[in-house]
Amino acid sequence: MSLTVENLTVYYQTLKGVVQALEDATFSLDDGEIMGLAGESGCGKTTLGTSLIQLSGRMRYIKGKLALDGQELPIWDNTAMNDFRYKKVSLIPQYAMSAMNPTRKIGMLTRELIEAKKVDFNQVLPELKRRLELVELPEKVLNMYPIELSGGMKQRMVMVLSTLLNPSLLIADEITSALDVSTQKAVMEMLGEFRDRKYVKSMMIITHDISVLYQIADSIMVMYAGQLSEKAAAETIIREPRHPYTKMLIAALPKIGVRYSEQVLSGIPGKPPLLLDPPAGCRFRERCPAAFGKCLQAPPFKEVQKDHFVACWKEFERHA
Amino acid sequence: MKRYFTRKVLIYLLTFFIAVTIDWMIPRFMPGDPVLNMLAKAGSVHAEAQEVMYGYLTTAFGLDLPIWQQYFNFWKALFHGDLGVSVLQFPRPVADVIKSAIPYDLLLLIPSIVLSWIAGNKFGAFAARSKKLDNTILPVGYILTATPYMWLGILLGWVFAIILKIFPISGAFSYALKPAFTWTFIKSVLQHWFLPFASLFIVQFGGWAIGMRNMIIYELEADYAHYLEALGAPKRLIRKYAYNNALLPQLSGLALKLGVIVAGAMSTEIVFSYPGIGYLILMAIQNSDYFLLQGCFLFIIIGVLLANFIIDIVFILVDPRTRLGMQGGS
Numbered sequence: 001m002s003l004t005v006e007n008l009t010v011y012y013q014t015l016k017g018v019v020q021a022l023e024d025a026t027f028s029l030d031d032g033e034i035m036g037l038a039g040e041s042g043c044g045k046t047t048l049g050t051s052l053i054q055l056s057g058r059m060r061y062i063k064g065k066l067a068l069d070g071q072e073l074p075i076w077d078n079t080a081m082n083d084f085r086y087k088k089v090s091l092i093p094q095y096a097m098s099a100m101n102p103t104r105k106i107g108m109l110t111r112e113l114i115e116a117k118k119v120d121f122n123q124v125l126p127e128l129k130r131r132l133e134l135v136e137l138p139e140k141v142l143n144m145y146p147i148e149l150s151g152g153m154k155q156r157m158v159m160v161l162s163t164l165l166n167p168s169l170l171i172a173d174e175i176t177s178a179l180d181v182s183t184q185k186a187v188m189e190m191l192g193e194f195r196d197r198k199y200v201k202s203m204m205i206i207t208h209d210i211s212v213l214y215q216i217a218d219s220i221m222v223m224y225a226g227q228l229s230e231k232a233a234a235e236t237i238i239r240e241p242r243h244p245y246t247k248m249l250i251a252a253l254p255k256i257g258v259r260y261s262e263q264v265l266s267g268i269p270g271k272p273p274l275l276l277d278p279p280a281g282c283r284f285r286e287r288c289p290a291a292f293g294k295c296l297q298a299p300p301f302k303e304v305q306k307d308h309f310v311a312c313w314k315e316f317e318r319h320a
Numbered sequence: 321m322k323r324y325f326t327r328k329v330l331i332y333l334l335t336f337f338i339a340v341t342i343d344w345m346i347p348r349f350m351p352g353d354p355v356l357n358m359l360a361k362a363g364s365v366h367a368e369a370q371e372v373m374y375g376y377l378t379t380a381f382g383l384d385l386p387i388w389q390q391y392f393n394f395w396k397a398l399f400h401g402d403l404g405v406s407v408l409q410f411p412r413p414v415a416d417v418i419k420s421a422i423p424y425d426l427l428l429l430i431p432s433i434v435l436s437w438i439a440g441n442k443f444g445a446f447a448a449r450s451k452k453l454d455n456t457i458l459p460v461g462y463i464l465t466a467t468p469y470m471w472l473g474i475l476l477g478w479v480f481a482i483i484l485k486i487f488p489i490s491g492a493f494s495y496a497l498k499p500a501f502t503w504t505f506i507k508s509v510l511q512h513w514f515l516p517f518a519s520l521f522i523v524q525f526g527g528w529a530i531g532m533r534n535m536i537i538y539e540l541e542a543d544y545a546h547y548l549e550a551l552g553a554p555k556r557l558i559r560k561y562a563y564n565n566a567l568l569p570q571l572s573g574l575a576l577k578l579g580v581i582v583a584g585a586m587s588t589e590i591v592f593s594y595p596g597i598g599y600l601i602l603m604a605i606q607n608s609d610y611f612l613l614q615g616c617f618l619f620i621i622i623g624v625l626l627a628n629f630i631i632d633i634v635f636i637l638v639d640p641r642t643r644l645g646m647q648g649g650s
Contacts, residue, residue: 054550085552099547101561103568103640113548116557145640162551 001070002202003029003052003169008064010051018060019275021047023226025064026301027309029169034195034203036213036234038249039223040272046094048223049171049206051075053089069168069201086117090167090200094174096158100146107142110161117165124164131160131199135190152183159190163199170200176212184209188216210253214238219307222246225272225283228301232308242310245284282312290314328632332625339625343617344394347610348387354407354608355383381405381611394614403618404611408603414615417600422619424492425596427513429585432520433574440528441570445563447529448536458533464526469584473519473591480515487515490593516592520585531573535566568639575631578624 006026012019021044029035037045047059055061055075066073068088074080093099101109110128111121129139135156146154155175163170172191176184194200207213213220214234221231222245230243241247248268254260270287273279279286281296288295294313301311304319355377359370378384381404382393397404403414447457481489488494493508539545539562548558586598593599597616604612636643 050550082552085550091547091550093543093547093550095543095547098543101544101565103565104561105640112557113551113553116553117551145644147641147644158547 001028002031002033002068003073004065004067005052006065008048008051008066009062010047010055010064011060011062012047012058013060014058014276017276020278021226021275022051024298024301025228027221027228027231029202029204031201032195034192034205034216034218035231036210036217036220037204037206037223038208038210038213038220039229040208042275043223043272044226044275045206045208045223046173047226049173049204050091052169052171052204053085053091054078054081086113086162086167087165088167089169089171090162090165092159092162092170092172092175094177096155096175097151097178099158100154100161102146105143105145106149106157110142110164113161114164119165128160128164131164134193134197135160152179152187155179155183155187156190159187159194163194166199168201170194170203172203172205174206174208176207176209184212185215188212192216210238210249222249225278226275227283227298228309228311229284230308230310230312231301232305236308242304242308242315243312244288244290244314324636328629332629336621336625339621340395340398340618341391343614343621344391346617347608347613348390350605350608352608354610355381357608358407358410381407398618403615406612407609408607408612414611417612418597418615418619421595421597421600424594425585425589425598427509428516428520428589428594428596429582432517432524432585433578433581436521436524437528437570437574440525441532441563441567443525444529444532444534445536445559445566448533448540449559454533458530461526461530461533464523465530467523467526468587469519469523470587470591472523473516473588476515476519477591488512489515492595512592512594516588516594519588519591520581523584524581527577528570528573531570532566535569536562539563539566568635571631571635571638575628578627578631582620582624 005028008022008025009020010022012021025048037049039045050056051059051061052066052073052075055078061076066075068084071088073084073089100106104112114121114124128142132139132141137153137156137160141149141153141157146157149157155178159175176187179187188205191203191205195203205213205217210220217234219231220234220237222229222237222243224245230237230241230246232242237246238250241250245268248266252265252267254265268287273283273286281298282288282291285291285295290312292314297313299311299313299316301309302316304310304315310316355374358377359373382390385393401415403418406412406414406417409417443457444461447453447461477489480487488511490512492512493499493505494512497505497508499505536559540558542562542565545558545562548561585596586601588594589596589598590602597619601613601616603609604616
């Protein structure tokens with residue numbers, strides 16, 4: 001087990017009150033596993049991802065236990081986390097295009113970051129060059145400023161930079177959202193390559209684009225309104241989803257061979273609840289066609305088949 | 321690079337041309353007759369003699385020529401380094417009068433601009449670190465930067481020269497001394513220099529400190545700062561980046577404010593009767609001394625343009641974005 005998370009609950013402190021963005025997340029990640037984290041905007045996927053590396057100013061750790069490679073991950077302690085950041089847990093941010101200081105040469109800022117982590121840059125340098133080659137960046141980018149690189153190049157540079165110290169866990173947050181489809185595929189394949197070469201042990205790819213995940217992820221975890229809905233192998237999520245939300249989500253994806261001018265693309269009626277004061281129980285209840293009385297209680301995230309976790313009372317009944 | 325410089329130089333030349341033209345126009349459209357002024361000062365009573373003198377002086381200053389020719393002659397003389405003869409200190413050439421005022425001006429302007437910029441930036445960055453400091457310093461900074469130069473000058477002069485009697489109130493050195501390279505003279509110069517310098521320094525300091533504080537807070541919210549934080553980089557590194565990046569807008573701010581600062585120095589000089597260009601301008605206006613006024617303005621025009629040009633070059637040296645933008649030929 002590379003990463004285990006138990007009952008992780010993270011809220012946001014806002015002027016209007018407490019936003020319950022992540023509720024009781026319990027899941028684990030195997031060594032070498034690439035897990036995709038999918039869900040619509042505001043469902044808490046970025047909250048989950050970033051809380052594993054850094055709680056931002058408004059984020060409040062409520063409860064939960066985390067362990068990485070058998071070691072406790074103290075996300076509630078900003079200073080203690082510094083020992084883990086970059087070396088053990090690393091991040092490719094949502095804003096990879098602007099993640100590098102614009103007034104420093106890339107080689108220089110890499111050196112300064114590496115040395116700030118008390119690692120000898122000259123020892124890392126040959127590996128850095130090898131990895132640049134792997135992502136098809138010329139070595140001379142080290143002598144360039146970030147603005148001299150195209151968006152895709154910057155993205156790849158940040159990928160190399162973020163994984164340079166071989167972290168156990170890499171969180172990739174919406175890294176393909178700003179790229180065109182063919183670049184998206186290339187970036188995803190590079191991430192797979194990084195895993196295969198053991199640059200990173202396991203990976204969490206956050207995106208709203210399930211089709212991108214399907215290309216590379218071993219498993220997919222679906223979230224809805226701050227709660228985990230379902231986690232299973234990518235193939236299973238696409239072919240045999242169990243949670244009503246996942247089912248409707250997959251059904252809403254466009255399919256090959258269907259003319260949507262003749263047949264309207266299906267969606268999920270309704271809107272997700274506001275997380276400022278969410279309803280008790282299953283948060284998908286109001287939009288769920290299968291909802292019944294028991295849904296007033298929050299369902300646990302339970303393994304209904306090997307490696308297939310679902311949070312739905314209906315599914316539990318079926319497997320009881 | 322070459323294209324960029326040619327363009328810059330052309331723009332500066334054009335600005336220089338327009339500014340000098342306006343400079344030439346201002347005194348000529350001012351009310352008052354300089355020659356009459358001179359005659360009044362000479363105190364001659366004889367009407368006939370006065371008429372002769374008037375005719376002579378008008379021709380001597382070239383004021384009898386048509387206006388366009390005066391303008392043309394002005395440029396011609398300018399290229400020969402001839403700024404005319406001062407009416408006020410007749411028959412000293414204007415260039416000479418200005419030359420003797422320049423050292424005092426530079427003595428005031430350069431240290432106050434450079435030191436306040438450096439100190440203000442350092443202090444602003446420091447204030448941005450802690451909430452407490454920020455809450456106390458910020459209002460003070462706003463008050464300082466909104467303070468008119470001469471008002472602060474009057475206040476400082478009143479407190480330190482009139483009440484406490486620590487510093488002298490006027491002049492560049494003790495009236496009992498003659499310029500010489502001796503300790504007593506240098507000491508006297510420094511004593512007289514301190515109050516005008518302080519009033520210039522304090523006002524500018526407040527402005528830079530506030531600017532820097534705001535820029536640092538903005539930079540610390542930039543994506544690269546968040547990325548470094550997420551990777552657990554030490555605060556020191558992030559602050560260093562933020563400071564270096566925040567210096568760039570502060571530098572262009574300096575270029576923008578130079579004119580204001582020079583004008584501020586003028587009024588400060590007048591407050592302390594400090595014999596720099598500002599003080600000369602006041603005297604020139606009071607005595608309708610066209611040529612001296614023109615000369616003083618010319619000095620300011622050249623000074624401000626030159627300083628701006630230097631800042632332009634420094635900007636290219638320190639900001640890779642400007643440098644790289646130039647290669648695109650834009």
